[in-house]
Structures are given as structure tokens and as C-alpha cells.
Amino acid sequence: MLGEFDLIARYFAPLAAGAPGAFGLANDAAVIDPTPGHSVVVTTDAMVEGVHFLPGDPADLVARKLLRVNLSDLAAMGARARGYVLAMALSPDIDEAWVATFARGLGVDQDEFGIVLLGGDTVKTPGPLTLTLTALGEVPAGTALTRSGARAGDDIYVSGCIGDGALGLKVLRGELGSLPEGHRASLADRYRLPRPRLALGQALAARRLATAALDVSDGLAADLGHIAIESDLAAEIEAPAVPLSAAAQAALAVDPGLREVILGGGDDYELLFTAPPGAAAAIAALADELALPVTWIGRMAPGAGVRVVDEAGVPIPLAKAGWSHF
Amino acid sequence: MLGEFDLIARYFAPLAAGAPGAFGLANDAAVIDPTPGHSVVVTTDAMVEGVHFLPGDPADLVARKLLRVNLSDLAAMGARARGYVLAMALSPDIDEAWVATFARGLGVDQDEFGIVLLGGDTVKTPGPLTLTLTALGEVPAGTALTRSGARAGDDIYVSGCIGDGALGLKVLRGELGSLPEGHRASLADRYRLPRPRLALGQALAARRLATAALDVSDGLAADLGHIAIESDLAAEIEAPAVPLSAAAQAALAVDPGLREVILGGGDDYELLFTAPPGAAAAIAALADELALPVTWIGRMAPGAGVRVVDEAGVPIPLAKAGWSHF
Numbered sequence: 001m002l003g004e005f006d007l008i009a010r011y012f013a014p015l016a017a018g019a020p021g022a023f024g025l026a027n028d029a030a031v032i033d034p035t036p037g038h039s040v041v042v043t044t045d046a047m048v049e050g051v052h053f054l055p056g057d058p059a060d061l062v063a064r065k066l067l068r069v070n071l072s073d074l075a076a077m078g079a080r081a082r083g084y085v086l087a088m089a090l091s092p093d094i095d096e097a098w099v100a101t102f103a104r105g106l107g108v109d110q111d112e113f114g115i116v117l118l119g120g121d122t123v124k125t126p127g128p129l130t131l132t133l134t135a136l137g138e139v140p141a142g143t144a145l146t147r148s149g150a151r152a153g154d155d156i157y158v159s160g161c162i163g164d165g166a167l168g169l170k171v172l173r174g175e176l177g178s179l180p181e182g183h184r185a186s187l188a189d190r191y192r193l194p195r196p197r198l199a200l201g202q203a204l205a206a207r208r209l210a211t212a213a214l215d216v217s218d219g220l221a222a223d224l225g226h227i228a229i230e231s232d233l234a235a236e237i238e239a240p241a242v243p244l245s246a247a248a249q250a251a252l253a254v255d256p257g258l259r260e261v262i263l264g265g266g267d268d269y270e271l272l273f274t275a276p277p278g279a280a281a282a283i284a285a286l287a288d289e290l291a292l293p294v295t296w297i298g299r300m301a302p303g304a305g306v307r308v309v310d311e312a313g314v315p316i317p318l319a320k321a322g323w324s325h326f
Numbered sequence: 327m328l329g330e331f332d333l334i335a336r337y338f339a340p341l342a343a344g345a346p347g348a349f350g351l352a353n354d355a356a357v358i359d360p361t362p363g364h365s366v367v368v369t370t371d372a373m374v375e376g377v378h379f380l381p382g383d384p385a386d387l388v389a390r391k392l393l394r395v396n397l398s399d400l401a402a403m404g405a406r407a408r409g410y411v412l413a414m415a416l417s418p419d420i421d422e423a424w425v426a427t428f429a430r431g432l433g434v435d436q437d438e439f440g441i442v443l444l445g446g447d448t449v450k451t452p453g454p455l456t457l458t459l460t461a462l463g464e465v466p467a468g469t470a471l472t473r474s475g476a477r478a479g480d481d482i483y484v485s486g487c488i489g490d491g492a493l494g495l496k497v498l499r500g501e502l503g504s505l506p507e508g509h510r511a512s513l514a515d516r517y518r519l520p521r522p523r524l525a526l527g528q529a530l531a532a533r534r535l536a537t538a539a540l541d542v543s544d545g546l547a548a549d550l551g552h553i554a555i556e557s558d559l560a561a562e563i564e565a566p567a568v569p570l571s572a573a574a575q576a577a578l579a580v581d582p583g584l585r586e587v588i589l590g591g592g593d594d595y596e597l598l599f600t601a602p603p604g605a606a607a608a609i610a611a612l613a614d615e616l617a618l619p620v621t622w623i624g625r626m627a628p629g630a631g632v633r634v635v636d637e638a639g640v641p642i643p644l645a646k647a648g649w650s651h652f
Binding site for chain 2: 052089118128147148
């Protein structure tokens with residue numbers, strides 16, 4: 001294994017080449033210049049081998065998921081991503097090939113999302129590989145989306161499909177064996193490679209369409225609970241309205257009990273947001289513009305708590321309040 | 327042990343109370359508004375139990391060291407500290423009392439340095455406690471100090487005293503037993519609780535006195551090597567000029583072989599910087615103003631590499647190129 005400085009020079013400095021303020025990673029800290037009139041948005045997420053990913057997971061996908069879960073947090077604030085810093089605690093089994101593949105994954109997503117590596121820290125650990133990424137973005141001052149702005153009567157929307165993340169984890173654990181291979185692969189991919197909805201978040205903020213927003217990481221019901229609590233309201237969603245992928249629909253057809261996994265499981269990284277009824281047409285137009293499904297799933301109301309109702313309006317009890325990454 | 331949300335609410339949300347953009351830690355990301363005309367400075371450092379600190383180390387001191395090594399990086403850029411995000415991978419042996427003490431340490435240093443907690447992530451690890459802190463600061467645009475600006479003929483200065491960090495680590499490992507207890511305690515304290523030189527860094531940047539700067543974390547010789555490489559120059563320091571604390575002088579008197587530890591060891595977190603000869607009076611005035619010793623130790627010259635010479639101008643070979651935290 002190379003030493004710290006050689007690892008940085010060979011695999012990480014090239015990822016910082018596009019950022020003059022990263023100084024080729026040969027400095028104590030990095031400098032970025034926010035666009036005038038913008039606030040800086042910052043978020044951090046850690047992933048531990050054996051907890052958040054499996055020892056054999058492809059290093060490039062681990063890198064991209066780490067980056068994307070952070071970008072998803074920026075998306076939920078309506079921010080544009082600028083760059084990131086990365087702290088790696090490398091376990092003894094990590095070799096140079098792993099680092100090379102990991103860095104290649106970062107490079108792929110840097111290109112996809114237009115961001116750069118700004119800095120980092122590389123240390124050794126006798127324990128499992130532990131990766132911490134801090135993403136920096138920016139948003140026009142005063143427009144950042146939060147969880148607390150929902151109002152009674154607001155509609156509740158979600159982007160993309162819900163449940164694929166939790167079902168994908170089941171697939172990777174060897175469950176859902178009766179599903180066709182194509183569906184299994186699709187679900188696993190959705191678990192491993194979230195799609196941060198940056199364009200949607202930015203447009204919702206810039207056009208002031210959303211009153212509250214977050215990304216679905218703890219599970220639809222639990223995350224909606226965060227909006228309800230922070231906005232001091234109740235939320236009611238109609239289970240049949242929740243958008244499901246073809247793969248999730250197929251899984252649900254085989255085992256209706258998976259409805260709870262779909263509504264309560266995490267790792268979807270879709271945007272969940274509220275908007276006044278008057279914004280419906282503008283939201284539909286935005287969804288068309290982005291070629292991204294945005295689906296009405298319920299409504300905010302006075303009160304507290306999250307209710308999920310079925311076709312007949314009967315509440316569905318959700319035993320599992322939400323996925324805890326803790 | 328409390329769950330993630332309860333831990334955050336009880337121990338960490340109070341640390342974010344002073345930052346409106348932290349949203350009480352109940353949001354996906356945090357927002358900060360840089361002062362207009364300023365660049366944002368970002369740095370990250372990770373610490374692993376058993377590697378960077380010992381399992382029995384007081385949690386409040388671990389917290390404060392983690393914060394201070396990051397603040398020291400901001401100081402080296404001439405930045406003012408604004409806030410930080412914290413990712414914690416908690417090992418099974420960490421209990422609520424540990425977290426409470428850790429958070430109390432953060433609170434003490436938040437008050438001392440005028441910063442706030444902006445956000446974070448809390449996960450579990452089967453391995454050692456792993457802490458990653460990312461600090462954010464700001465500096466007037468165009469004034470950030472870097473490692474690459476030194477010019478031939480520039481003087482080399484260092485703040486405070488050199489060697490206490492490395493000697494303090496020896497004390498904590500049970501070495502240097504012949505030193506008086508007061509000296510031993512002083513060295514251990516310097517290892518455990520660095521003094522980030524924020525006021526000095528900010529003044530050097532604002533008054534444009536320094537041509538290059540960094541903080542001494544890898545060891546005086548190795549860190550000066552970073553400036554030499556990035557500035558494409560040679561550096562020569564006079565060993566007798568290097569400022570030593572009374573404790574380090576006492577240690578050196580007992581064992582002259584410790585000179586190499588002092589010059590090559592790390593963890594001093596003093597500022598090492600270069601400045602043109604014409605800045606000498608202004609630097610002396612600044613040192614007076616801050617009541618912080620700033621000492622001339624050598625000079626930059628054409629060429630490459632770092633030379634350390636003794637009283638007679640004879641080069642001292644340094645076997646250990648520098649402390650590696652990797």
C-alpha cells in the first residue's frame with residue numbers, strides 16, 4: 001500500500017484538478033467563492049463497512065452512493081452542489097486497487113454532477129473502513145427549502161418511485177427470489193445508486209413552489225413525520241397514490257405484506273415536499289420539464305402525526321416507524 | 327444508550343442553538359451566509375480511537391482536540407472560524423455519559439472560539455470510535471494564505487514553541503519519567519489541547535505580512551518541506567533559533583537525542599510562515615499585540631529541500647522526515 005501522500009497524489013489530486021481553491025490537495029484547507037447573494041449549504045454523511053455497505057461491494061458504487069446521499073441532502077434544500085471534502089479511515093484490508101476503483105467512482109459522479117473534490121483526510125483504522133463525506137452547495141439567499149414551512153391544506157408530493165431502496169436491500173440480502181431477474185437487478189441498482197434530485201430541488205426553491213421539503217432516507221412515513229413535526233401539523237397520505245416502480249409493483253403482487261416495507265423502508269432518496277394547492281399546475285409543468293415523475297400522495301392538515309390510509313380511507317398501521325441508519 | 331434522534335436532541339441540538347441555519351439539527355443540511363466579499367474555507371480531519379487518541383482519554387479533551395486541529399487548519403489559511411459539522415461512528419462501548427462529556431467539551435471550545443455546530447451524522451460502528459469534523463471559515467477574498475507563495479530570501483517564522491506536542495505524546499506513553507511533574511503535565515497538556523493560532527493567521531492574512539503559511543502538524547522539518555516544495559525553494563532553519571518551552575528545554579538537557587523528536591515530531595499546531603525581510607518590524611509588533619511569541623528560525627533560498635543547521639552552521643541529519651498521522 002502506498003503512503004498517505006502518494007495515495008493522495010495519485011488518486012485524489014486529479015479529482016481536485018478542476019478546483020483552483022483545492023490547491024491540488026497540497027494545503028491545509030480549501031477555498032471556495034460562493035456566488036454573490038447565495039448562502040452556503042453544508043451536509044455530512046458517514047458510511048461504515050458492514051453497516052452501510054458490505055465488504056464485497058464494488059468500491060466505485062460505494063463511492064458514488066456516499067457522494068449521492070450527500071448530494072440528495074443538498075437537493076432537499078434546493079441547493080446547487082459545488083464540491084466536497086472526504087475523510088477516509090482505511091482498514092488494513094484496503095489495497096491500492098480498492099482505492100483506485102473508489103476514486104474512479106468519485107470521478108464518474110463528479111462529471112455527472114459537475115462537482116469537484118476540495119480536500120480531505122486519510123487515516124488508518126484497525127476497524128472497518130469508515131468514509132465521511134461533507135458536501136458543499138449554494139442556494140440563493142433566503143430560498144433554501146426546510147422541513148418546517150408546510151401549511152395546513154398543502155398538498156404532499158414525492159418524486160420518482162418509493163420503496164425501491166428498501167426492496168433493493170432485500171434483493172442484495174438474497175430475498176425476493178421469486179421476482180424476475182430484471183426486477184431484482186433494477187431494485188438492487190436503486191439501492192446502490194440513489195438519484196439525487198438536484199434539478200427538482202433547485203427549481204422548487206427558485207420558483208418558490210415548495211413550502212417544505214426533505215429527501216426520503218429514513219422511509220416515506222418517518223420522513224413525512226419529520227415535516228409534520230417541524231411544521232407542527234398532521235400529514236395524511238393515501239397509500240394507493242404512492243408511486244411504485246414496475247419492480248415494486250411486481251414484488252407487492254407476490255407479497256402484499258411488503259407494503260409496509262415500501263412505505264416504511266428507507267434509502268429512496270426521492271424528494272418529498274409540500275406545496276399549496278395553487279402550485280399544482282406549476283409542479284406538473286416542472287415535472288414535465290425535468291422528465292421526472294412528481295406524484296401527489298396526500299395532504300397536510302391541522303393536528304399531529306402521520307396517517308396512511310388505504311383505498312377505502314381506512315388507516316394502515318405502520319409497525320415500523322422508519323428505517324434507522326443509526 | 328439513547329437512539330440517534332434522542333442523542334441529537336439532548337446533547338447536540340443545544341450546541342447548534344446559536345446558528346439559525348442549523349435549524350436545530352432538524353434538517354437535511356445547514357445554511358450559512360458568508361460575509362459578502364469573503365471566500366469560504368473548508369477543512370476536514372478524522373480521528374480514530376486507538377490511532378489518534380487512547381480509549382481512556384477524557385471525552386471532553388478528545389472533542390476539543392478534534393475541533394482544534396481543524397481550527398488550526400483554518401488559522402493556517404488566515405480564516406475566521408464560523409462553524410462545523412461532525413460525523414460520529416460510535417463503537418458499542420460508547421455510553422451516554424461519554425457522549426455527554428464529549429458534547430460538553432465541544433461546548434467549552436465553541437464558547438472559546440466563537441463557533442457553532444451546524445450539522446452532523448451519527449452512525450454505529452462495530453469498530454473503534456471514529457470522529458470526523460469538518461470546519462468552515464471565511465477569509466476576505468484573495469487573502470487566503472497558502473503554502474506556495476514563499477520567495478527566496480524570505481524569513482521563516484514560527485509561533486509559540488516547537489516540540490511540546492511530540493514530547494507530550496511521549497509523556498502520555500509513560501516516557502520522560504525523569505522530568506519534573508510540572509513539566510510532564512505541561513507537555514501532556516500541549517499534546518492533548520492544541521492552541522489554534524486563529525488571531526495570528528487572520529492578522530497575517532489581513533495585513534498581507536506572510537507569503538506562505540501552514541500549521542505544524544507533521545513536524546517542523548516535514549511541514550517546512552511542504553512550503554519548500556509548493557514554493558519551489560529550499561529552506562534552511564537554525565536549530566538553536568527554534569523556540570522551546572521550559573519543559574522542552576529541560577527534556578533536551580536530560581537527553582540531547584530528543585532534538586530530533588522536537589524538530590521532526592508533530593502535533594505542535596503552531597503557525598509556520600514565511601515573510602519578506604521588510605515585514606520583520608510589523609511581525610514583531612503583531613506578536614506583541616497578540617502576546618504570542620513569533621520567532622525567526624531561518625530563511626528560504628533558491629534550490630530544494632530542508633536543511634537544519636546547528637550552532638556552528640553544520641547540517642543536522644534528520645532521520646525521521648516527519649510524523650505521519652496516516
